[in-house]
Amino acid sequence: MIGNIREPKQQRAIMKKEKIIKAGFDLICENGYYNTNTAEIAKEAGVSTGIVYQYFKDKYDILIEGLEKYGNDIFFPMLKTKDVKFDKKDFDKLLKQMINHYINNHKVSNVAHEEIMSMVHSDKRVANYYYKRELEMTNFLKEILLNNNFKNDNLYEKVHIMMGLIDNLCHEVTYHKHDNMNYDIMTNLVIENIKNLFKNDLD
Amino acid sequence: MIGNIREPKQQRAIMKKEKIIKAGFDLICENGYYNTNTAEIAKEAGVSTGIVYQYFKDKYDILIEGLEKYGNDIFFPMLKTKDVKFDKKDFDKLLKQMINHYINNHKVSNVAHEEIMSMVHSDKRVANYYYKRELEMTNFLKEILLNNNFKNDNLYEKVHIMMGLIDNLCHEVTYHKHDNMNYDIMTNLVIENIKNLFKNDLD
Amino acid sequence: MIGNIREPKQQRAIMKKEKIIKAGFDLICENGYYNTNTAEIAKEAGVSTGIVYQYFKDKYDILIEGLEKYGNDIFFPMLKTKDVKFDKKDFDKLLKQMINHYINNHKVSNVAHEEIMSMVHSDKRVANYYYKRELEMTNFLKEILLNNNFKNDNLYEKVHIMMGLIDNLCHEVTYHKHDNMNYDIMTNLVIENIKNLFKNDLD
Amino acid sequence: MIGNIREPKQQRAIMKKEKIIKAGFDLICENGYYNTNTAEIAKEAGVSTGIVYQYFKDKYDILIEGLEKYGNDIFFPMLKTKDVKFDKKDFDKLLKQMINHYINNHKVSNVAHEEIMSMVHSDKRVANYYYKRELEMTNFLKEILLNNNFKNDNLYEKVHIMMGLIDNLCHEVTYHKHDNMNYDIMTNLVIENIKNLFKNDLD
DNA sequence: TATGAATGAGTCTTCATTCAT
DNA sequence: AATGAATGAAGACTCATTCAT
Numbered sequence: 001m002i003g004n005i006r007e008p009k010q011q012r013a014i015m016k017k018e019k020i021i022k023a024g025f026d027l028i029c030e031n032g033y034y035n036t037n038t039a040e041i042a043k044e045a046g047v048s049t050g051i052v053y054q055y056f057k058d059k060y061d062i063l064i065e066g067l068e069k070y071g072n073d074i075f076f077p078m079l080k081t082k083d084v085k086f087d088k089k090d091f092d093k094l095l096k097q098m099i100n101h102y103i104n105n106h107k108v109s110n111v112a113h114e115e116i117m118s119m120v121h122s123d124k125r126v127a128n129y130y131y132k133r134e135l136e137m138t139n140f141l142k143e144i145l146l147n148n149n150f151k152n153d154n155l156y157e158k159v160h161i162m163m164g165l166i167d168n169l170c171h172e173v174t175y176h177k178h179d180n181m182n183y184d185i186m187t188n189l190v191i192e193n194i195k196n197l198f199k200n201d202l203d
Numbered sequence: 204m205i206g207n208i209r210e211p212k213q214q215r216a217i218m219k220k221e222k223i224i225k226a227g228f229d230l231i232c233e234n235g236y237y238n239t240n241t242a243e244i245a246k247e248a249g250v251s252t253g254i255v256y257q258y259f260k261d262k263y264d265i266l267i268e269g270l271e272k273y274g275n276d277i278f279f280p281m282l283k284t285k286d287v288k289f290d291k292k293d294f295d296k297l298l299k300q301m302i303n304h305y306i307n308n309h310k311v312s313n314v315a316h317e318e319i320m321s322m323v324h325s326d327k328r329v330a331n332y333y334y335k336r337e338l339e340m341t342n343f344l345k346e347i348l349l350n351n352n353f354k355n356d357n358l359y360e361k362v363h364i365m366m367g368l369i370d371n372l373c374h375e376v377t378y379h380k381h382d383n384m385n386y387d388i389m390t391n392l393v394i395e396n397i398k399n400l401f402k403n404d405l406d
Numbered sequence: 407m408i409g410n411i412r413e414p415k416q417q418r419a420i421m422k423k424e425k426i427i428k429a430g431f432d433l434i435c436e437n438g439y440y441n442t443n444t445a446e447i448a449k450e451a452g453v454s455t456g457i458v459y460q461y462f463k464d465k466y467d468i469l470i471e472g473l474e475k476y477g478n479d480i481f482f483p484m485l486k487t488k489d490v491k492f493d494k495k496d497f498d499k500l501l502k503q504m505i506n507h508y509i510n511n512h513k514v515s516n517v518a519h520e521e522i523m524s525m526v527h528s529d530k531r532v533a534n535y536y537y538k539r540e541l542e543m544t545n546f547l548k549e550i551l552l553n554n555n556f557k558n559d560n561l562y563e564k565v566h567i568m569m570g571l572i573d574n575l576c577h578e579v580t581y582h583k584h585d586n587m588n589y590d591i592m593t594n595l596v597i598e599n600i601k602n603l604f605k606n607d608l609d
Numbered sequence: 610m611i612g613n614i615r616e617p618k619q620q621r622a623i624m625k626k627e628k629i630i631k632a633g634f635d636l637i638c639e640n641g642y643y644n645t646n647t648a649e650i651a652k653e654a655g656v657s658t659g660i661v662y663q664y665f666k667d668k669y670d671i672l673i674e675g676l677e678k679y680g681n682d683i684f685f686p687m688l689k690t691k692d693v694k695f696d697k698k699d700f701d702k703l704l705k706q707m708i709n710h711y712i713n714n715h716k717v718s719n720v721a722h723e724e725i726m727s728m729v730h731s732d733k734r735v736a737n738y739y740y741k742r743e744l745e746m747t748n749f750l751k752e753i754l755l756n757n758n759f760k761n762d763n764l765y766e767k768v769h770i771m772m773g774l775i776d777n778l779c780h781e782v783t784y785h786k787h788d789n790m791n792y793d794i795m796t797n798l799v800i801e802n803i804k805n806l807f808k809n810d811l812d
Numbered sequence: 813t814a815t816g817a818a819t820g821a822g823t824c825t826t827c828a829t830t831c832a833t
Numbered sequence: 834a835a836t837g838a839a840t841g842a843a844g845a846c847t848c849a850t851t852c853a854t
Contacts, residue, residue, distance in 0.1 A: 013817065032325045034237040037844060048819045053846060118324035121317040122235050135381070157389040160381075161396065164371035165364070172363065178338065186360040189400065193364065196399045197392065216834075240827055251836040253830080262828065419838065438731045440643040444824060454840045459825060520730040527727035528641050541787070563795040566781065567774070567802065574773035584744065584769075592766040595806065599770065602805045603798065622813080646848055657815040662850065819851075830840075 005057055017055045019045040024059075025066025029112035033063060033119065067116065067129050074109040074116065075130065076137045077101060088148055091202060095191050099166055106174040138163065150201040162194050208260055220258045222248040227262075228269025232277075232315035236266060236322060270319065270332050277312040277319065278333070279340045280304065291351055294405060298394050302369055309377040341366065353404040365397050411463055423461045425451040430465075431472025435518035439469060439525065473522065473535050480515040480522065481536065482543045483507060494554055497608060501597050505572055512580040544569065556607040568600050614666055626664045628654040633668075634675025638683075638721035642672060642728060676725065676738050683718040683725065684739070685746045686710065697757055700811060704800050708775055715783040747772065759810040771803050 023045035027036040038059055042049045056062050072079055078101060086094040106113060119126040141159045146152060169190045173183050195202060226248035230239040241262055245252040259265050275282055281304060289297040309316060322329040344362045349355060372393045376386050398405060429451035433442040444465055448455045462468050478485055484507060492500040512519060525532040547565045552558060575596045579589050601608060632654035636645040647668055651658040665671050681688055687710060695703040715722060728735040750768045755761060778799045782792050804811060 016817085038846080039844080049845090050820065050847080051818055054817075059845070114324040118321040121321035121324075154385070154388050154392065156381075156383055157385060157392055160375065160384065161368070161371070161389065161392055164367065168364070168367035168371070172367075178359075178363075180359055181363065182357070182360060185357050186364065189357065189360055189364055193396055193400060197396060213834090219834095241829080242827075245837095252828095253837065254835055256829065257834075422838085443822080455824090456826080456841065457839055460838075465824070524727040524730035527723040527730075560791070560794050560798065562787075562789055563791060563798055566787075566790065567777070567795065567798055570777035570781075571770065571773065574770070574777065578769065578773075584765075586765055587769065588763070588766060591763050592770065595763065595766055595770055599802055599806060603802060619813095625813095647850080648848075651816095658849095659815055659817095659851080660813075663813075668849065815852105815854085817851105817853085819849105821848100823847080824845095826844085827842100828840105830838105831836105832838085833836085 005055065005061075016045075016047060016051065020047060020052055020055060021062060021066050021069055024062035025070055026112075028063055028066065029109075029115045032115055033059075063119070064125060064129070067126060070112075071116070071129060072133065074105070074112050076133055077105045079133075079137060079140060086144070086148065088202060091195065091198070092191060095166075095194055096187075099169060099187060099190075102166060102170040103173050106170050134163075145198075145201075150198060153200065158197050161197060165190050165194060208258065219248075219250055219254065223250060223255055223258060224265060224269045224272055227265035228273055231266055231269065232312075232318045235318055236262075266322075267328055267332070270329060274319070274332060274336060277308070277315050279336055280308050282336075282340060282343060289347070289351065291353075291405065294398065294401070295394060298369075298397055299390075302372065302390060302393075305369055305373040306376055309373050337366075348401075348404075353401065356403065361400050364400060368393050368397060411461065411467075422451075422453060422457065426453060426458055426461060427468060427472045427475055430468035431476055432518075434469055434472065435515075435521045438521055439465075469525070470531055470535070473532060476518075477522065477535060477539065480511070480518050482539055483511045485539075485543060485546060492550070492554065494556075494608060497601065497604070498597060501572075501600055502593075505576065505593060505596075508572060508576040509579055512576050540569075551604075551607075556604065559606065564603050568603060571596050571600060614664065625654075625656060625660065629656060629661055629664060630671060630675045630678055633671035634679055635721075637672055637675065638718075638724045641724055642668075672728070673734055673738070676735060680725070680738060680742060683714070683721050685742055686714050688742075688746060688749060695753070695757065697811060700804065700807070701800060704775075704803055705796075708778065708796060708799075711775055711779040712782055715779050743772075754807075754810075759807060762809065767806050770806060774799050774803060 020041065024036070024041040027041055027044055030036075038052055039049055041059075041062065042052050045052075052062070056065065078098065116126065116130070120130045121127070138156065138159050141163070142155055145155060145159070169186060172178070172181070172186070223244065227239070227244040230243055230247060233239075241255055242252055244262075244265065245255055248255075255265070259268070281301070319329065319333070323333045324330070341359065341362050344366070345358050348358060348362070372389060375381070375384070375389070426447065430442070430447040433446055433450055436442075444458055445455055447465075447468065448458050451458075458468070462471065484504065522532065522536070526536045527533070544562065544565050547569070548561055551561060551565070575592060578584070578587070578592070629650065633645070633650040636649055636653060639645075647661055648658055650668075650671065651661050654661075661671075665674070687707070725735065725739070729739045730736070747765065747768050750772070751764050754764060754768070778795060781787070781790070781795070
């Protein structure tokens, strides 16, 4: 047993590995892990099937690397904008921003988001990845609030609830389209709710 | 193609079909759709592999029928207890009951819940099923509240948000075990939040 | 994981399994383990590739079962004729018989013999099989001699040496055809040698 | 097809080829031909995979060249010591020496010996190589004996038998470890046997 | 000469589905 | 209705060999 997995050094090889990750991750996100085969991945990446196994241990490995590379874009795009600044007075505004940010992102990565959440439920490593990032995100938001003189009073729990509310809302808005649901109203309700959660900080 | 799918009429045949659904659904919930094969299902059901295809078009069909038969137990056990009675004064109590109900259910159907949610994300028909039931559940709760003189004021949206909050909480409690999260506090926060949502009705 | 390996019960199924063993073992013996693929085996056996894996864990399993079934015929055909009777006076005759028996067998199972010996050298389980049978054969001969009043005086070692001499001779006669070797003379020399080995018993 | 196989002229190139032969032969001897791949060989030799095919037609070619280069060391180490001198009176001693020589060699090249014998049985060219060398060895011993006034009386056959006896013995001692076998006794029996073979010469 | 990335045919194995009984 | 043997297409992965640099 030799050769194991090669970490490509040449520029061209690096690009090829990237291509495979992208092709593989895209296809998996679009059609599901079990409905995507290595031949397809290779073809989509414009390489031979053999080369795939020089860069990845197995098909699963492609998924994981894809997740690590593109997962944040899909789940926690905010983590990228490290410079979120806001003023207590604008809490409303921040929330609206966040919600829009999330909704747009859900729309863009629509299927991917679903597919990955699907694996979060059935695969340990994917789950680990997701929960680790969720934690990062929680801490990230907690920091922002602390920096704005929010009291550290069950803050962790509050942020978690807040994220849940937003996620739920965005999910609803993006997918369900429940006919009898007014999303503007729902959005306002959610914002009010979150504000109530932090009422001690916002008075 | 002859014989197509037979709808069993005899008692014994009906029981056989039930057995297959149960065995199949159980296994799929436990190990996932792609990690369960028809031979296993047949064996678990105590029937031959051939017979499976007299009652079901294909493997997928078993999943769907299983979902229709057992899905409610897993996702919306409350729907069974059609006689939920409560008094506005006891709203707190109702919420606590619901939360406990959900948490217990999450614990019991732990893996099943995850596995099916996984398919909700990757399979149209499973998704349809889930969202249809979610709708039922929403309406069910809405009715209860209306019967208790809650105002029909964005009630639909409020119930949805409430369900999201509870689901999130229960999920958190059952799986994550985030070390730095106090679940009693979180539960109280969620209850307060829901009460705030309905503050106009509870004064 | 289910279905494991099925032990066929129906007559037809048993025959099918036999066919696969025979086809597989024949091909492996003829072309070598690594030069025989499962598709070939299935085709030679007149079955589909799938069925092979219902009766055998894997390709290797076919080899082992083949070995257990046909190995004796190839290596120790004498073990079949449990009723070897001889008289000390006819020791010569017995030896000549054995030698002819072996030579004929080598000729018949020519390639098989070689191929299996090849695996004895490279595969633990094949080796185990071979050495176990060799031991049986040794004990078998020892018993025969003891029954003929040969002294139990380093008998085990003597039999082993005797078998080695015969095997060597037969191998030589069957394959090498060293031009400058007279096989009649060689045979006689070997017989004399063996008799010398047992000289204490034959006086 | 261009360039075919290049016979290296430069010192450095020659050394590279040697390295490949050694690495390849070592690995093949240790793990078997089919369990050794060219990438491993190249890595072990400290060269690139591509270069291998400039010195060797194919993988098989490496084996053959390795055999020609190192085979004698493994099978007929005596051939190296061309100056074997002995006196009839010391025939015993010579035999013991030979036996020890062989046993040691078996021990040293343990796996290699097995692996190559394995290929002797399955590969024509390897077989040819082996039998050619065996012939050389036979002639070598024949010469020695003739030089010591052994009669040229079926000498060829006798030497062959002698070699077989020694090889068998050494094999037994090195590998089998049959529990109920006394190797000292066996060794003595073999020596006696060989002496009996040449009794006309040793009186 | 030399590299090591790339190729793609070939291999074992699985499994949903069909079929002979 | 029922069995379970049989099918064969499909998939993950390997590796000898070639090729671009």
